[in-house]
Structure formats: structure tokens, C-alpha cells
Amino acid sequence: MPQRVRTLVLLLLAATGLLLAGAGPVSAHAALTGSDPQQGAVVDKAPTQISLTFSEKVALSDDSLRVLDPKGQRIDQGTPANLGGTTYAVKLHSGLPDGTYTVTYQVVSEDSHPVAGAYTFSIGAPSQTSVSVSGQDAGGGVVGWLYGFGRYVSYAGFIVLVGGAAFVLACWRRGSSVRALQRLVVSGWLALTAATLGLLLLRGSYTSTGKVGDIFDLDLLGQVLQTKTGAALVSRLLLLAAAALFIAVLFGAYARPSPTTTLNDGASRRLPDSSEDDEKRDLTFGLAIGGTVVAAGLAASWAMSEHASTGLQAGLAMPVDIVHLLAVAGWLGGLAALLVALYRTPTDTPLEASAVRRFSRVAFGSVLALVATGIYQSWRQLGSWSAFTGTRYGQLLLVKIGLVLLLVGIAWISRRWTARLADAVVVRPRKAKEPADGEAVEDEAAEDEAAEEDKAGGGKAADSEAAAGGKEHATAQSRTSSAATSAAGKKGASAAVADKGASASPPDQGDSKRVAQLARQQAAIDTARQKRQRDADPNRSGLRRSVLAEAGVAVVLLAVTTMLTSTEPGRTEEEARTATSSSVSADGSTAGALTLDMSFDTGGEDGKGVVRIDLDPARVGGNEMHVYVQRPNGRAFDIPEVKVAFTLESQDIGPLPVVPDHISTGHWSASGVQIPVAGEWKIAVTVRTSDIDQATVSKNAQIG
DSSP, X not given: OOHHHHHHHHHHHHHXXXXXXXXXXXXXXXXXXXXXXXXXXXXXXXXXXEEEEXXXXXXXXXXXXXXXXXXXXXXXXXXXXXXXXXXXXXXXXXXXXXXXXXEEEEEEETTSOEEEEEEEEEESXXXXXXXXXXXXXXXXXXXXXXXXXXXXXXXXXXXXXXXXXHHHHHTOGGGGGOHHHHHHHHHHHHHHHHHHHHHHHHHHHHHTTOOGGGTTOHHHHHHHHTSHHHHHHHHHHXXXXXXXHHHHHHTTTTTSOOOEEEOTTSOEEEOTTOTHHHXXXXXXXXXXXXXXXXXXXXXXXXXXXXXXXXXXXXXXXXXXXXHHHHXXXXXIIHHHHHHHHHHHOOTTSOOOHHHHXXXXXXXXXXXXXXXXXXXXXXXXXXXXXXXXXXXXXXXXXXXXXXXXHHHHHHHHHHHHHHHHHHHHHHXXXXXXXXXXXXXXXXXXXXXXXXXXXXXXXXXXXXXXXXHHHXXXXXXXXXXXXXXXXXXXXXXXXXXXXXXXXXXXXXXXXXXXXXXXXXXXXXXXXXXXXXXXXXXXXXXXXXXXXXXXXXXXXXXXXXXXXXXXXXXXXXXXXXXXXXXXXXXXXXXXXXXXXXXXXXXXXXXSXXXXXXXXXXXXXXXXXXXXXXXXXXXXXXXXXXXXXXXXEEEEGGGTEEXXXXXXXXXXXXXXXXXXXXXXXXXXXXXXXXXXXXXXXXXXXXXXXXXX
């Protein structure tokens, strides 16, 4: 493999690892759009139940909805129930005292992804609480990372299994007897089977506790088997059993060579009237039908349990998703098989240019199917042009589109190499009768190598005989030596055999050993020559490089696709955002953004500046806060630490500390800043410019 190509592959694999490592917890696909009491509300009378409304239906367990008092004790009773539509509720104990209560939820969205969160409300007046609402992200930790990795491996295994088998059946039937292609398809089956079993075990812990110790909890496994996702995983395992039978036939009975006959000229030709041909055609048809059914069933195990199974036009989206997955497998999986065929096929089973052309047509059809189904899926999951840039799903989709365009561009280069390869295959036989000096040189090198090997194992007599046999072969192949040289080679071989007869070994045994040894040397010379000729073909080398580049981009594309399937669709995110904004407006608690500028001086060197606080929407409940620190001249000022505290002195609430995250030079941010009640709040900011120099400045502002 050339050094440049090897470097490219390593860089692409590193980028894939970074994508998977930075994927983080799985984003929720069902969003909380409303609650009663609302987030941050202060009610006069204790409610009898808590109700939550989501953007889609969710699955609940006994502990999905919990309500905690200020001391962290549970005050909910009974099991959560569905009140109708997408609203769910849990009953509360009676006679609850005043104070701040925390509501936590952990459910599973209809498209199989876990959703978790928490918020607070108060009875009578806000109070201090020992409950922390942080760390409520679902699907995180070690279990979440393992589950995400298992999803990636399952997609990769499906693509290699289906695409590799399709390449053999549709493009290169002789490939069924190539060991490297057999290993590729079998490895795809093993990867998909192992990943499916792993996902089935991880599922219970992934959607509930997130603990590694619960992976082998049989009770959780039993609960998973009763869910839609569990049924899909079990169905996938059953289909993989059928796929194993398909692979056994494809690389067993189907790979057996057709009957041949040997004519007087020594050439092997197919029997023209053999009944085996009809059986082979029937077997090909049966494998094509059976393989299509199994592949579609495997794709359906994703389509019927994830994005396509919920939301807008689910009945149409599921078959479209199946076609999309099959097109991906046909293109990228066939690409992997083509790469193996170009690099790992033996010289006695070369990859024909006709097979490459057939795959080029299959890949073109797959790309057309991907474009058609991809446009529909993008419209269904985004819903608006603004979602492309305004949501994480849209941003990832733009990255995926860019990678697909890059892949199509490289594929166009591969098609050009394929055309040149086809032309070379047609032209080369016309030049077969012309002398080939390079070939003669290679033959001479090969015969010297064979002679050295024979000398090491058989002595001087064997050396002379091997050299004579090698010269005879080189003479026949290069077609440039005279008939006299051929005769001399035969005499040399006869003399060597006569010499051999004078040795202590029996003549017959010595002759048979010498013939076998010469046959092995001849085969080695032929194989070496064929390999050199194949590798020296510039068209084949160019095709190898372009296909390898395609495969590298495909690996990164698969990682982005896996992340995309684990991200909340843009349409859902925007609908949840709209519903939340409408709820806030109806409550009349929106006061607009708040901006405060405060000058500070820590007393040390370079200790003066201005800190700006932006609070949006400056209302009761969750807020987005940005902190900007600037020097007196207006330039961004990076300092070691910034802390903010909110205090409502009129009701003796606070200080409520907030430690924002550092975003960039002079910029800090914090999301979900909770303001429990409306009033005139004191906002204090502590800035530290060195290890010992810090100052606290504050201002009062009306919030809510």
C-alpha cells in the first residue's frame, strides 16, 4: 500500500474515532413541552398530582416520574399513568408543606431513545433544597458509550454483510470461491450478531440506571424483551440465523466450479450441454430472492423501532427507510468487497473489468435511491430550511451531505479508472504477439530465483536441471528465443536427469521427485509473473487508490450517520421549542432579555475591566446566561475564574450560586439558570484576575 494512501486511511480512521468519542450522550427524541405545575412556578395550594406533556408518546416504568421534597424524600405514590395523548401523571401525597419540590423524569421515547430531565416548583414560597437537578442526561457514562459503539458496529456489520453478498451475486460470481471475500462477508455477519447481542444486554441499563453492574440484570432484560426495541433486536437475531444459512449456501454449493472437460490441446472448457448450468442459474435466482428478503428484514428491524416508526407519515417512512438502508449497504458494502477483491484476490482468480463495470452500475443505482429517499427523510425530520442551521440534527445532516458529495466525486474518478481498465483489457490481447522485453527480463529474474532455490536444496545436478527448465520456460513465454535454444534446454534437462540416475537414489523415484520439483518451480514462476503484471498495470493501481479513498470516506460517513440516528430530529426540537415558548407566553412571565454592565478592579496588575451579564429571557424558570469580560479598552479579557450568585433579599432566598462554563476568550455561559420566583434580584459577580486578586461587584434587577 502506498505511503500516501496509508496516511490518508489513518487520518480518516482517527477522524472517525474523534467523532465517536465526542458524540456524548444520546440526544432525546421526545421533548418535554409542558407540565402542571409549570417549571419554576409558585402555587398557593399543594397539587394532588404532577402531569408532564411530551412531544411524542413515551414508555414509562414504575420509577419514570419521581417527585422529591426539599430533603430529597419521595412524595409521589402509585405508578405513573397516561392521561391521554402524550400527557402522563403521577399522584402525590396529601398535606404537603410549603417549600421547593423537584420533579425528575426518565422515560423512553417512541423511537427507542431515553429521555431524562428535572425541574423545580414551589408551594407557598421557594425554599432551599438538598436535591440537585444536574446530571440528568440520559444515555451517558460507560454504558451509553458502549451502546453507541454497539450501534456503530451493528450498522457496519449490516453494510458489509449485505453489500458483500450482493457484490458476489450481482457483480462477480466467481468471487464466491475467493477466500478473502468469504472472510469479509462472514466477518460482517459476526459483527452484526455480536453487536445485536450486546445491545440487547445493554438496553436495560442504558434506558434506566446507566450502571455497568446492571448489564446482566435478568429482570431488566425481561423488561427489555417486552418493548418494541427488544422485539426488534430479537427479530434481528432470528433473521441472522437465516442469513447464516444463506452464507453457507453462497460459499458452499454456489462456489463449486462448473464441470469442465479437457481437450487434446490441454485447455479446460465448460461442457456446453451440462445440466449443472441450469441448476446454477436456479440456485442464483433462489439466493437472490432469499438474500433480498433477509436483507430487507434486517433493515426493517431498524426502520420499525427508530426514527421512521414515529412522527409524520410513519406508514410511508418505514418502507422508505428500508430502501435507504439497502441502498447504503449496496453502495458502501459493495465498495468494501471491491476493495478486498482489488487487493486480496489470488492471481488464478483475477477480478475482471466486467465485474468492476457491473458494480459501477449497481453503485450508481444505489446513489439514485439514496438521493430520493434522503430528500424525503430530510424533509420529514427537519420540516423547515432554518432547521438545517438552527438544530444539531440539521448541522449533522449538512456534514453528511458534504461527505456524500465528496464520496460521489471520488466515485466519479473510480468510474474513469474503470473505463480505462476496460479499455486496457480489450487492447492487451491485440499486443500479445509482440515481443515484451520487460516480460523477458521478469522471466529471467524468476528463473534465476528458481535456480537459486533448487541449488540450496538439491546440489549441482539439481541446479543445472532447474536452470535448464527455467530457461526452457522463459524461452516459451517470451517468444523471442529460437527453436535451437529450446532444444538445448531439453538436452540440458536430459543430461541432468542422466546425471541424477547415476546417484544412489533409484532412477524412478529420482525422476518423479525432479518432475514434481520442476512443476512447483514452474508454478511459482508463473504466479510471480502474473502478480507482477497485475500490480504493474497503472489503470488497476489507480482504481485501487480511488476505491481505497472511497472506503476511507465511507468509514467517516458511517460514524456521522450513527450520530445522526442518535440526535433529536430538527422538526421535534423546533416543535418543542415553540410549545415551550407558547406556554411561557400564556403564563405571562416573559420579561425579555436582561443586560447588566459592571466595572471591577481587583487591585492587582492588569486588574481593571468590565463584566457584562446577559440573562435571557429573564423570567421565572430556566434562563440562558452569558458572561462577557472586557478590558477598559473594550478588548476581550480572559481571567482565571468567574462566578455569579442570585439573591432575593425580600424573601430571604439565596444566594443561588452559578458557575458558568468557559466558552472562548472573555466569554462564559450557563444554561438552565433557575429563577424560582419573580422579584428584584441582586446579581453578584466575582471575578478573579490572578491567584490572589479578586473582586465582587453587584447590581439589582427585576426578573420575572
